[in-house]
Amino acid sequence: GLKEPEVKTSASKKEGKPSIVVGTSGGYHPFTYLNNEGELDGFEIDVWKEIGKKMDIEVEFKTAEFSGLFGMLDSGKIDTIANQITITEERKNKYEFASPYVYSGAQLIVKEGNEEIKSLEDLMGKKVGVSLGSNYESLIREYDKSNEINIITYEDFIGSLQDVAIGRIDAVMNDKLAAAINIKKSGLKLQLGGDSVSTLENSFPFVNNAKNKAIIEKINKALEEMAKDNTLNEISQKWFGVDVTSK
Amino acid sequence: MINLDFQFIIEIFPKLLSSVHITLSLTLISMFIGIFVGTMLGIIRVYKIKALDKLASIYISFFRGTPLIVQLFILYYGMPQIIPKFAEVSAYMAAFIGLSLNSGAYMAEIIRSSINAIDKGQMEAALSVGMTKWQAMRRIIFPQAFRIAVPGLGNTFVSLLKETSLAFVLGVSEVLAKGKMISAATYKFFETYLAVAIIYWIITLTFTYIQSKIEKRLNTAYS
Amino acid sequence: MINLDFQFIIEIFPKLLSSVHITLSLTLISMFIGIFVGTMLGIIRVYKIKALDKLASIYISFFRGTPLIVQLFILYYGMPQIIPKFAEVSAYMAAFIGLSLNSGAYMAEIIRSSINAIDKGQMEAALSVGMTKWQAMRRIIFPQAFRIAVPGLGNTFVSLLKETSLAFVLGVSEVLAKGKMISAATYKFFETYLAVAIIYWIITLTFTYIQSKIEKRLNTAYS
């Protein structure tokens, strides 16, 4: 691990051990949420606790509304965000990302018993819901050159699922993991529509500057170690029963 | 440190403006229906019209007391379970039904207080010349109460303007929703919100200008 | 199909209630400061106090015209860049400064209209017995205007109550934010929102009860 207490972060306040402040919405199970004890819990939290151990730094979590997290990031009130942020070209223009630690894919969700929709081509002439902040809209648009798919954006994932169940829309596209978990948790009569459509990589964004570059390097090293000693896989198994941390 | 990307702000304007008609139509229609609902409720409460008074109280307390988002949820996701026909109601429809019912509750209070502010002698004089209560309301009391209500109704209008964004939870994408979608790809929340704020502000300024004209007119009798 | 899990609603109540003090303190403090701000602005606008009148207009138009979330963003993220001292302001502080300034703008309009509703003769009588304008305001005009303003201020209060939830974008987790986080584990958004709605409703009912008592008292002179 990284021993020298040289990691100084902009938001660190505590004396002694260097610390890093990680922002999270606390509203995205099972990645980040409040458990029965009222404490932050989830995949992201476990990953960061482990990173902290490996880097020998204090990890401090801050919760805020998702859209607020980026203001906090930009203004230096937090150092990074742990909230399943997908890496895209556009985002890379603004932020520096650590190495991917989750590999996922886009997944269609349909009403139970609907065997019509299995892939993007089945969506032609249909209504499909996507969540705000996801990249599924551009993913579908890229495929749908002839503009035949009706895309509806939702502020709230659960709202879009309700609409599929009620029959207002035909399908929802979301993260594969989130899809599986939500179908089970929501109790709505839904099912997965075919296999996942594409691959996505998620990681932690940092404000682009020299100091952060050094930190990112150390985080990458810690993630590498976690992959090697299998702790990353263990955390994934604990939350999902599968390994989402490798391609 | 936040470095505002002004280029970006300018770029997204046309995209945001393409949704302005949704925001505006939602606001105006809801305002219109809301004033009607609010006026009815206001009258019922001022004149304590028997059975209805209690109902009006409950209505107002529910719609003011609970978050609009819950009301929209119930309307859009809850109602179809009770009345299946409701499943056909579009998100847009549901949004403006919800916004109308909600703003109606707020306006009821404003209208109630402005009717109460009118000297009782005005109603008496109207009754004494043979008007019915309703004629007196329409001809004498309302026009005077309206003058007092305008600033409060203006408050409701600008609140409503911004609350239309909640319709996004139902999938209606008005200005703010559009902004969020645009910014989601880039995470330029700050810039987007600023651009949205400018649009809202311009709408509000236009409306405030109209409001001040109305007020001036209503004040002629009192200056 | 939504099957409400009442068990769940009951279970999360204690957890939600543990954040009620944040919601309530934010609301009450902001309301208090907001009334003060609103009264000052209202007076400035009614009596068209020279230079200040224009400023007050701009203030009101900005705070009513732009989304609260933008105001909070500017306050919390923007201000520290202009005045570095501002970086020390906590999210909680920023939230209630923002809410106060915002609600003040709304209340200014309500207070303006209720002062305008008072017969001019009242001010004249007060001046004629030798009171200063300010004494006349405090002793004669306000108490009468307040009676008319109460329902409108009530509107602002319940709006404020629910708008405190926006403070979550700054990281202040009040009732609704807490609810969202708790429900994340179970995806029982509907239940959570309902539970939150119930809490808001109870607060509103309590407040409305107090409001009706105040109104009754203020009405004694007019019944």
Place this chain on the structure above:
Amino acid sequence: MIEIKGLYKSFGDLEVLKDIDLQVKKGEILVIIGPSGSGKSTLLRCLNYLEKPNSGIIRVNNTKIDSKNVKNEEIYSLRKESAMVFQNYNLFNNKTVMENITEALVVVRKMEKSKAIKIGEELLKKVGLIEKRDSYPNSLSGGQKQRVAIARAMALKPSVILFDEPTSALDPELVGEVLEVMRDLTKLDITSIIVTHEMEFAKDVADRVIFMDNGKIVEMGSPNEIFSNPSNERTKEFLRKVIGK
């Protein structure tokens, strides 16, 4: 034709009208005098059902209302029979002088607007306010307001007019003119009940005078009887102070 039987009215503990019985003939001018607070205004307001009596029967022409069982239509029809000039005028603040007069004609009597305006012009000329036709009440002097209030009531040509101190804000010149207008009313067989404290005016105009005190009708008679030869002690005392000057 007006008939009042057993009229009681109280505000809380304060009994303001106590067992009032009264009949007024068609076309009669009845003047009510009496000290301040004796219930004169309240009596007029009850006659128009602007105050609901605690008990008692009120009849105006063919409309009869028993306070024990009041129907809204009865009240409306009662009010259509009568018009009222309020002690504090109560002009419609949001209407111009002309509109104050024409409003009821158009809304209640369903008269054509142009016709109503003609009536308004005539009346405004009579009370000397034609040049104020487009002013709002807010910019009128006290006497001007009072004249508009009188014109508003008379425009309706009701079968009964209730005047509550209709000359209080008028200078003596105008009092004479109002008197004349009232004489015109009698020709039209309009019944008038006038509350006034101007004894000269009362003498001049009244067919019959009532003296009220403390919520009761203390004495009633022709102007001559009441002013020259009152029988009741309280009336005598009241008039002594007045005539003494």
Place this chain on the structure above:
Amino acid sequence: MIEIKGLYKSFGDLEVLKDIDLQVKKGEILVIIGPSGSGKSTLLRCLNYLEKPNSGIIRVNNTKIDSKNVKNEEIYSLRKESAMVFQNYNLFNNKTVMENITEALVVVRKMEKSKAIKIGEELLKKVGLIEKRDSYPNSLSGGQKQRVAIARAMALKPSVILFDEPTSALDPELVGEVLEVMRDLTKLDITSIIVTHEMEFAKDVADRVIFMDNGKIVEMGSPNEIFSNPSNERTKEFLRKVIGK
């Protein structure tokens, strides 16, 4: 001591006061008569600076205000010298009868509350309203309101009182009492300006009478001169109609 010089006042195009010059001596009772709309109320309101004159100088005792250059302190000091009884009373709606009287004593004169209440009780007894001390204006009869308005003004014991038709809602009994109270005022060297249209009252109370018409002072003199032997044609015409009755 009051002095008015070259006072002009107009509302929009309407010239309401035209070049008014006037002096009132200390302790004098000046009565203003004149037709409705002639500018009597406006003159009183200008004297209290509730209306700002277009031009002219107003002096009350040692406070002198030139409308060309008005300072707020001057206005306040002017108003401290005087009190006013409004034509439409303007009682404080949110205050009880007692509070209406004591409010200014406590707030402006910084009197102890208990002392103010004593003064209030005395005055209320004088005007016969002690049992209404805790009522709100809203529940008073017209004459009762007017009496409270008079009591409110007198409680201040100012050096000048401006009465705008102070007896319009009073029955003759009370007019006599108010008259007496006014005579008391003269003993205290209080200057009074009274607008009234009750000629009897004017004769009884005035040291000097002014006849106003159309925004001008047309004639001025002792009551005897004005009422028995007016020199101006307009005055004659006005009084002919009055005395004729």
